[in-house]
Amino acid sequence: AKDAGRNTFQFYNDSFYEKVQRRVTLEQELRQALARHELSLVYQPTLSLRDGRVAGIEALLRWRTTAGDSRSPAEFIPIAEECGEILAIGRWVLGEACRQAREWHEQGLVFDRIAVNVSAVQLRDSQFATDVLEICARNRWPTDRLELELTESALMRDTDVLRRAFDLFSANGICLAVDDFGTGFSNLAYLHRFPVRHLKIDRSFVQQMGEGARLRGLTQAVVSLGHALGMEVVAEGVETEAILAMLREQGCDQAQGYLFTRPLEPAALGTWLRAQAG
Ligand code: C2E
Ligand code: CA
Ligand code: CA
Ligand code: CA
Numbered sequence: 001a002k003d004a005g006r007n008t009f010q011f012y013n014d015s016f017y018e019k020v021q022r023r024v025t026l027e028q029e030l031r032q033a034l035a036r037h038e039l040s041l042v043y044q045p046t047l048s049l050r051d052g053r054v055a056g057i058e059a060l061l062r063w064r065t066t067a068g069d070s071r072s073p074a075e076f077i078p079i080a081e082e083c084g085e086i087l088a089i090g091r092w093v094l095g096e097a098c099r100q101a102r103e104w105h106e107q108g109l110v111f112d113r114i115a116v117n118v119s120a121v122q123l124r125d126s127q128f129a130t131d132v133l134e135i136c137a138r139n140r141w142p143t144d145r146l147e148l149e150l151t152e153s154a155l156m157r158d159t160d161v162l163r164r165a166f167d168l169f170s171a172n173g174i175c176l177a178v179d180d181f182g183t184g185f186s187n188l189a190y191l192h193r194f195p196v197r198h199l200k201i202d203r204s205f206v207q208q209m210g211e212g213a214r215l216r217g218l219t220q221a222v223v224s225l226g227h228a229l230g231m232e233v234v235a236e237g238v239e240t241e242a243i244l245a246m247l248r249e250q251g252c253d254q255a256q257g258y259l260f261t262r263p264l265e266p267a268a269l270g271t272w273l274r275a276q277a278g
């Protein structure tokens with residue numbers, strides 16, 4: 001009976017207590033990550049399918065702890081959102097991306113915009129829009145060369161804070177993209193309510209294009225919808241020439257993915273941009 005009791009406790013320990021413990025540790029580490037300079041950005045370009053131009057460069061967050069562990073943003077962003085740390089982290093990401101974009105620009109490297117992922121939690125913060133303008137100004141990066149990537153869920157609510165933010169973005173030429181388009185099962189009313197310029201088709205749809213006509217119909221429908229609304233459509237997660245050819249045929253405007261390059265460290269992306277131009 002004593003052994004059984006210990007086993008039961010062991011089971012509880014592994015599946016619940018340790019999970020909570022891990023979560024608490026992760027949250028504490030996350031709160032220190034900025035001060036310890038453990039966060040960095042890698043960058044992945046988006047190419048125009050019309051002329052091969054580098055239309056955008058997306059900043060993607062990386063976290064390597066001083067202990068040497070790497071953590072995926074898919075794992076830690078949701079935790080940062082829940083504990084509120086995403087506000088400080090998000091401001092840092094914006095500032096660092098604008099600073100880096102400015103540096104590339106001064107080196108004569110050519111691209112249209114720098115793109116930054118924005119969490120729904122940041123967008124709900126009434127300070128967010130003015131923070132964005134202030135961060136651009138501080139890093140001497142023109143607001144009309146900044147793109148914010150938002151998810152469908154962030155655009156679901158129609159609040160005064162959101163409207164004021166979007167008015168400010170429009171007035172300053174800040175470009176908006178809907179990220180992971182098609183995964184939100186959402187009511188599409190937000191598409192004409194807000195000044196969205198780009199639809200990014202989620203990579204799960206893009207990668208299934210080779211698997212049959214019905215799945216190709218899905219990306220075709222997004223391209224048609226986007227164009228009917230005067231938007232440009234971007235395919236993410238493009239890994240093969242075959243998929244790229246299908247996207248071209250469907251009239252997709254831009255593409256991003258390992259076929260062109262994986263996300264790169266700043267110096268490596270500088271080299272990539274130079275090779276692209278030459
Ligand atoms: P996302 O914004 O949809 O970014 C695209 C993800 O797909 C990135 O993963 C990128 O590395 C990956 N990817 C790009 N091309 C390919 C490809 O051809 N094949 C495959 N299999 N994958 C590809 P990553 O960097 O792990 O980021 C995951 C997610 O974390 C992002 O998805 C975004 O939602 C979030 N995230 C990343 N950085 C930030 C940030 O600074 N702020 C916020 N709020 N979220 C971020
Ligand atoms: Ca994105
Ligand atoms: Ca995406
Ligand atoms: Ca995604």
